[in-house]
Amino acid sequence: xxxxxFVNLPVKDLNQSVEFFTKLGFSxxxxxxxxxxxxxxxxxxxxxxxxxxxKFKTFTPKEIxxxxxxxxxxxxxxxxxxEQVDEMVRKAVAAGGSTYNEPQDHGFMYAHGFxxxxxxxxxxxYMEPSAINQG
Numbered sequence: 001x002x003x004x005x006f007v008n009l010p011v012k013d014l015n016q017s018v019e020f021f022t023k024l025g026f027s028x029x030x031x032x033x034x035x036x037x038x039x040x041x042x043x044x045x046x047x048x049x050x051x052x053x054x055k056f057k058t059f060t061p062k063e064i065x066x067x068x069x070x071x072x073x074x075x076x077x078x079x080x081x082x083e084q085v086d087e088m089v090r091k092a093v094a095a096g097g098s099t100y101n102e103p104q105d106h107g108f109m110y111a112h113g114f115x116x117x118x119x120x121x122x123x124x125x126y127m128e129p130s131a132i133n134q135g
Contacts, residue, residue, distance in 0.1 A: 006047045006048075007046075008059065009073075009118070010052070010053050010056035011052065014035070014050060014051075016117055017038075017118070018038055021116075023094070023095035027041050029047070037049055046077075067120050072120075076122075076125060078126070079124050085111065085126050088124050092114035092116070097114045097116050098115050100113065100115050100121060107128075109127045110126045111124065
């Protein structure tokens, strides 16, 4: 059985977050969606649960991090090309997100990212296939 990952992120406005990520090309699983949460599908094995603050608080005794001031997590997704990295960042900014740094070109690896509407950082990385397959 393949291990799946479910990243849980608190969001201030669930509807706005769904609209934002829809503009980036993501879809959602209606079975795990209500007025307090939604399941964003990243791939067959990766899902992001976007949860209202009240819903998120039911899963942890800790305070929710203010992502505009502190970083609680960096979500990094692989991409198929440098162009795909740049396109996703462009879509995120057009949908109301922002960038937090300049693209990083390390030759064998290219990375850039964006902040979503709640200031969560999403990194996107493309690695040359020859760099991945080296032992």
